[in-house]
Amino acid sequence: MNIYDMTLHQLWKMLHEGDITVQEIYGSFAGRIEEVESKVGAFVNLTPDIAELQVHKAADRWSEGRGVTPLTGLPLAIKDNMSLVGVPNTCSSKMLENYIPPYNATVVEKLAEDGALFIGKTNLDEFAMGSSTETSAFKLTRNPWNLGHVPGGSSGGSAAAVAAGESPAALGSDTGGSIRQPASFCGVVGMKPTYGRVSRYGLVAFAGSLDQIGPITRDVYDCAIMMNALSGHDACDSTSADIPVPDHTTGLGQDIRGLRIGLPGELFNEGIDASIREAIYTAVDLLTGMGAECVEISMPHLEYSMPVYYILATAEAGSNMARYDGVQYGYRASGAKDILDMYIRTRSEGLGTEVKRRIVLGTYVLSSGYYDAFYLKAQKVRTLIKADFDRAFTRVDLLVSPVTPTTAFKAGKRADDPLQMYLSDICTIPANLAGLPAMSVPCGFDNGLPMGMQIIGKPFDETTMLRVAYAYEQSTDWHKRRAVLAG
Amino acid sequence: MKYEVVIGMEIHAQLLTKSKLFCGCSTEFGAEPNSQCCPICLGFPGSLPVMNRKAVDHIITTALALNCTVARESIFARKNYFYPDLPKAYQISQDDQPLGERGYLDIMDGSRRIKIRRIHLEEDAGKLVHIEGEPFSLVDYNRGGASLMEIVTEPDIRSAEEAAAYITELRSILRYIGVCDGNMEEGSLRCEPNISLRLHGAKEFGVKAELKNINSIRAVQRGVAYEIERQSQILDEGGTVIQETRRWDEASGTTISMRSKEEAHDYRYFSEADLVRVVVDDAWLNRMAAALPELPQARRERFIAAYGLPAYDAGVLTESKEIGDFFDKVAAISHDYKVVSNWIMGELMRLLNETGQSLEQSHMTPEVLAEIIALVDKGTINLKSAKEVFEESFHTGKTPSKIVADRGMAQISDEAALSGIIEGVIAANSKVAEDFRAGKEAALGFLVGQVMKETRGQANPAMVNKLLREKL
Numbered sequence A: 001m002n003i004y005d006m007t008l009h010q011l012w013k014m015l016h017e018g019d020i021t022v023q024e025i026y027g028s029f030a031g032r033i034e035e036v037e038s039k040v041g042a043f044v045n046l047t048p049d050i051a052e053l054q055v056h057k058a059a060d061r062w063s064e065g066r067g068v069t070p071l072t073g074l075p076l077a078i079k080d081n082m083s084l085v086g087v088p089n090t091c092s093s094k095m096l097e098n099y100i101p102p103y104n105a106t107v108v109e110k111l112a113e114d115g116a117l118f119i120g121k122t123n124l125d126e127f128a129m130g131s132s133t134e135t136s137a138f139k140l141t142r143n144p145w146n147l148g149h150v151p152g153g154s155s156g157g158s159a160a161a162v163a164a165g166e167s168p169a170a171l172g173s174d175t176g177g178s179i180r181q182p183a184s185f186c187g188v189v190g191m192k193p194t195y196g197r198v199s200r201y202g203l204v205a206f207a208g209s210l211d212q213i214g215p216i217t218r219d220v221y222d223c224a225i226m227m228n229a230l231s232g233h234d235a236c237d238s239t240s241a242d243i244p245v246p247d248h249t250t251g252l253g254q255d256i257r258g259l260r261i262g263l264p265g266e267l268f269n270e271g272i273d274a275s276i277r278e279a280i281y282t283a284v285d286l287l288t289g290m291g292a293e294c295v296e297i298s299m300p301h302l303e304y305s306m307p308v309y310y311i312l313a314t315a316e317a318g319s320n321m322a323r324y325d326g327v328q329y330g331y332r333a334s335g336a337k338d339i340l341d342m343y344i345r346t347r348s349e350g351l352g353t354e355v356k357r358r359i360v361l362g363t364y365v366l367s368s369g370y371y372d373a374f375y376l377k378a379q380k381v382r383t384l385i386k387a388d389f390d391r392a393f394t395r396v397d398l399l400v401s402p403v404t405p406t407t408a409f410k411a412g413k414r415a416d417d418p419l420q421m422y423l424s425d426i427c428t429i430p431a432n433l434a435g436l437p438a439m440s441v442p443c444g445f446d447n448g449l450p451m452g453m454q455i456i457g458k459p460f461d462e463t464t465m466l467r468v469a470y471a472y473e474q475s476t477d478w479h480k481r482r483a484v485l486a487g
Numbered sequence B: 001m002k003y004e005v006v007i008g009m010e011i012h013a014q015l016l017t018k019s020k021l022f023c024g025c026s027t028e029f030g031a032e033p034n035s036q037c038c039p040i041c042l043g044f045p046g047s048l049p050v051m052n053r054k055a056v057d058h059i060i061t062t063a064l065a066l067n068c069t070v071a072r073e074s075i076f077a078r079k080n081y082f083y084p085d086l087p088k089a090y091q092i093s094q095d096d097q098p099l100g101e102r103g104y105l106d107i108m109d110g111s112r113r114i115k116i117r118r119i120h121l122e123e124d125a126g127k128l129v130h131i132e133g134e135p136f137s138l139v140d141y142n143r144g145g146a147s148l149m150e151i152v153t154e155p156d157i158r159s160a161e162e163a164a165a166y167i168t169e170l171r172s173i174l175r176y177i178g179v180c181d182g183n184m185e186e187g188s189l190r191c192e193p194n195i196s197l198r199l200h201g202a203k204e205f206g207v208k209a210e211l212k213n214i215n216s217i218r219a220v221q222r223g224v225a226y227e228i229e230r231q232s233q234i235l236d237e238g239g240t241v242i243q244e245t246r247r248w249d250e251a252s253g254t255t256i257s258m259r260s261k262e263e264a265h266d267y268r269y270f271s272e273a274d275l276v277r278v279v280v281d282d283a284w285l286n287r288m289a290a291a292l293p294e295l296p297q298a299r300r301e302r303f304i305a306a307y308g309l310p311a312y313d314a315g316v317l318t319e320s321k322e323i324g325d326f327f328d329k330v331a332a333i334s335h336d337y338k339v340v341s342n343w344i345m346g347e348l349m350r351l352l353n354e355t356g357q358s359l360e361q362s363h364m365t366p367e368v369l370a371e372i373i374a375l376v377d378k379g380t381i382n383l384k385s386a387k388e389v390f391e392e393s394f395h396t397g398k399t400p401s402k403i404v405a406d407r408g409m410a411q412i413s414d415e416a417a418l419s420g421i422i423e424g425v426i427a428a429n430s431k432v433a434e435d436f437r438a439g440k441e442a443a444l445g446f447l448v449g450q451v452m453k454e455t456r457g458q459a460n461p462a463m464v465n466k467l468l469r470e471k472l
């Protein structure tokens, strides 16, 4: 097995047993990037200078046997919307192409302290607005399983990097499915933690009431390791939860007998490809076979998730994007004749079509005369959707559904059809609206493209979710397959 | 006047917090431009606000002092607009559920009640700096993100005098409770009155103009008075007042149009997801209520009732909390309250004014003043010497008894010592003494003067009078 095909915990074990060095691990991934990055296009910027420094420090920690954590000496990729001091934080936008943050995101700080190696910053849909990574101002990222297809988005670069063997794990951010959908498209594991579990400080906001940082990994065990590293209260993020963090690996390997799993009919409707529904039902049979009780349930308000999401997320996004005005940092158009002209030119030239579309939508739904009919009503329906989940969780411990209605689509196929594009997040959005933890676990292939199963958990109960995901994963071998980068 | 004046007032008060509202940056006035900023108050991508609890304390205290209902759950909202001094292009403020609502403030000796509509917490903006002749502007973000309190009244104010009285009383309260330094010139207290006129008895409000750039209480009075005059002239001539924002121009004593309503923004307020709601529980509210000091109005009333002071004295002594506290402390030792009041309103305030010092910066203490009053009382020094002692103590902190001893100021009240001097003066001025004996009362004054001259002013004047009469 190639080093670059291994998981975090496999690599760690080899380091622990002295079978490999930190330098060798970094060398293998750096070599793999050299080999395949031109095909995959997962990264906006590589950060060898930072990684090499970290390699030395991590190697010292290992050799001195001091302060070794489960991530010491292991490479990670960071989505290019999280602050890493000294490296552009572009958000894949022309607007921030040359913006270099002066501070670290809390997650970046935590991972650096753990001794991880930051190999680079990954491509995304501009400001995380998109589902295919095609709205990036810089490059196309391709699906490692079929280079003619998209990797999903917005964390497409992170998912593709992990699937292509360029990094064993990566950070993504998920506002409406931006971790789970690309994880599903790329055949890897992706988790959006409970809102408040992981600090958002340093994550460039798309929609603060929905955004959450989470890991993309090759298997469930690695996901648990990453969750241990990322979770916890942060005084810099008022919305981060000040509650104890469990060891996310403790449930792994425990049986799932007696766990009650709900299948919300609303997420299995005719809009979902039959092959995907089949794959989920097969997975559910497997879980039932292991002793879980699976029941069909109904959550009537889920059908409004899409409009509610596109009102609330765009309202917040429109406001969050307003700071990109050319005054302090980032792109500033030249030749402006006054301040208003500077704003207009800067934003017209610096932002892409999808971002502009959402700014216009968001501005509209908050405008005087429209606020009640759109924003306020959407807030109310969001409360009803949460209540649907609350009710469901009185009957079941977890929910299972498809992650996406289709497998990864062809590049360019939906780029000009925003509604079709938005529909690819129809199964993932509800968990964001309700602030719940949710993950995508590989559950099969259709025409050579991966499919994912979504597990949604109770608030702050990531461990039960991981326990079921692990039990499922260990009885399948989807997670052991690696993309062959051909074509 | 045939019109009724309707005035509402919006106040912005910079809160006395060491750090800004959402970050740890200092709020010190007058620092090097852009030296007190960080990724949070500059709105850098990915930064998040964290609420300064002290600022919330200040709002709760103010709400209590202004008889408001304190919201047990309060939320924050974004006010969206583009301006270079606003780094995030939205201001974190409050819209629905402000921290304080429905209060009042009594002014004009309690004869007028001004209702308070709301009090809320928000962040301040930076400052644009325009350089003469340059085609660009600079931005200083030092003030950006500082904590700001907005207090809005109902349209209950009816004249320029009431407007000035409202600001005077409010400023005094804000200083008493220690939430704002009340400095209108530096802009830590900004007031924006909106003024309209209507015919007496009319139900509908007239069209209002909002005044900005008011840097003193005098300017409040003058600006509002000018605006009343301007609007009544327009109405008298059959014209219509237009809704606009007008700038008070101190130099010309007039108001000048800044912008009309057509340019008004749609701020698209919506809830701020980056902050959690502020929950004020009983314990918090009780702690703030317990810490609330006696307020100026209550203190004025107590000074009149308990100390028998004239209303004027009570007003002057309670204008600042420092002075009022000082009076209370002296009065605990010296029981001739009017004398204490005279000393504070006279000598103390004169010296504070002349030196520009605060009471705390000076060396004056309640014990020192009480001692000086006692020395005069006992006849050890006369009033003239006492004022000199007061001044020296004020500057140096030396105790009065030491100053009196060092400078040999003790009054000569010793009969034996004075008798000799008096006899000498009578002998040297026998003609004047004769005049007195012949019934010329005014001659006594001359002789007293001579004795005082001989004793370099230290003779006890009452005793000199008594002895002179006896000996003549």
Ligand SMILES: [Zn+2]
Binding pocket: B020, B023, B024, B025, B036, B037, B038, B039, B040, B041, B042, B145
């Ligand atoms: Zn700051």
